[in-house]
Amino acid sequence: MSKVIITGATGNAGSAVLSAAIASPGISQIAVIARRPPFEESSKIKYIRFPSVEHPRGFDEIPPSLVDELKTDGYESCIWALGISQTQVNKEDYVKITHDYAITAAKAFSNLGTSEKPFKFIYMSGEGARQDEKGYAIFSKIKGRTEKELYEMKSDKLDVVNIRPGGIIPTSEHRQRMNWWMGQGFRILGAVLEPVWPSGVISSSNLGVACVGLAQGKGWDKRDKEGVIANPALRQMAQDWAGDYTM
Numbered sequence: 001m002s003k004v005i006i007t008g009a010t011g012n013a014g015s016a017v018l019s020a021a022i023a024s025p026g027i028s029q030i031a032v033i034a035r036r037p038p039f040e041e042s043s044k045i046k047y048i049r050f051p052s053v054e055h056p057r058g059f060d061e062i063p064p065s066l067v068d069e070l071k072t073d074g075y076e077s078c079i080w081a082l083g084i085s086q087t088q089v090n091k092e093d094y095v096k097i098t099h100d101y102a103i104t105a106a107k108a109f110s111n112l113g114t115s116e117k118p119f120k121f122i123y124m125s126g127e128g129a130r131q132d133e134k135g136y137a138i139f140s141k142i143k144g145r146t147e148k149e150l151y152e153m154k155s156d157k158l159d160v161v162n163i164r165p166g167g168i169i170p171t172s173e174h175r176q177r178m179n180w181w182m183g184q185g186f187r188i189l190g191a192v193l194e195p196v197w198p199s200g201v202i203s204s205s206n207l208g209v210a211c212v213g214l215a216q217g218k219g220w221d222k223r224d225k226e227g228v229i230a231n232p233a234l235r236q237m238a239q240d241w242a243g244d245y246t247m
Contacts, residue, residue, distance in 0.1 A: 001028035003074050004215045005109070007059075008081035009038045012170050012204055013124060017079050018045075020208030024244065026216050031075060033059075046073075059101040062108035071112050077120035077215040078109055086138045094138060099146045106150055106158065113157035120159050122214050123150050127166045127200070131226055151227035161214060161223055166231040167201040202231055206238035213241045 004021055008014030009032045021027045022042045032038050033048045035058075048066070051058035055066065059082070084097050106121050113119030128135065129143035147162040154160050202210075213219055214229075218241065222233045229237075 002026055002076050002216045003029040003031070004212070005031045005033060005070065005075050005078040006081065007033050007078070007105070008083060008124075009034050010036060011081060011083065013083075013165070013168050013207055014079075014081035015039060016170070016204035016208035017081050017211045018208075019205065020212040021079075021215075024212050024216075026244065027212060029073065029075075031070060031073070059097075059104065062105055067108050067111050070109075075112055075119075076117065077122065078105065079122045079124070079211045079215055080105065081124045081211075083124065091138060095142055098142045099149075102146050103149055103153075106153055106160070110153070110155065110158035113159075115156040118155070118157050118159040120161075120215060120217065120220075121150065122211055123147065123160065123162045124211070125162050125164050125228075127164045127231055129162075129164060147226065147228065154227075159220070160227055161220060162226070162228045163211070163214070163234060164228055164230050165202050165207050165234055168204050168207060169201055170204045200231065202235050202238070206235060206242075209241055210234040210237040213237055213244075 004027055006014060006018055006021060009018045015038070018030065018032065018038055018040060021030050022040060022044055027044065029046060030044045031046045031048055033050050035050060037047055038045065055063065080102055082097070082101060084094065086094050089097065102123060109119055109121060123146065125143045125147050126139065128140050129147055130140050131144040131148040133141040133144055135141055135144065150160045151162065219237050222229045
């Protein structure tokens with residue numbers, strides 16, 4: 001049984017990751033670190049509000065007291081699904097949310113690992129990220145920069161994998177939590193692309209299954225030299241591991 005930390009658990013991808021973690025018999029406890037409570041309830045969930053009176057700096061700092069608490073509880077992995085569209089914030093905020101928060105968390109969580117059992121950090125990036133930062137879009141550059149820096153942080157106590165899902169198609173359940181235009185847009189996108197370009201999209205539920213499998217230590221041999229697992233491999237993982245879930 002594994003214990004996993006999840007961020008971004010109220011987003012399109014993160015909420016599906018949380019659903020998969022709840023449904024997985026291999027996950028015994030889930031620490032959800034977020035600004036607001038997750039949509040789902042489960043006895044597995046331990047909700048940690050960021051920011052709060054106890055943690056006033058939010059994701060700008062993972063305090064030693066929280067690291068000690070997570071270590072005492074025995075958390076072994078983190079699925080970092082926290083993110084935001086580059087169209088919703090200015091560049092400074094996008095860099096902070098996409099890059100700075102992830103790097104800060106990985107540094108802190110490295111203290112949860114040991115040389116016998118390194119802590120597993122699963123960073124949700126996206127197709128189009130470039131670690132050479134030669135992509136045109138801010139998304140491509142900053143996601144790529146974060147991937148590279150995280151993978152360079154690998155040590156005997158911290159292991160890292162960067163996952164690059166393609167277009168994430170929400171299930172009908174998750175679509176209800178989105179605004180109408182975004183939900184319908186994703187529904188139409190999935191209907192158009194799935195038949196003609198299946199390798200370029202993934203359902204949020206399948207992405208959740210793949211992430212939770214990685215959190216349990218499966219599939220890490222699929223990383224390339226940049227520590228990346230691309231969308232086609234994530235789809236295959238979900239297909240291979242679907243029988244392990246009760247969703």
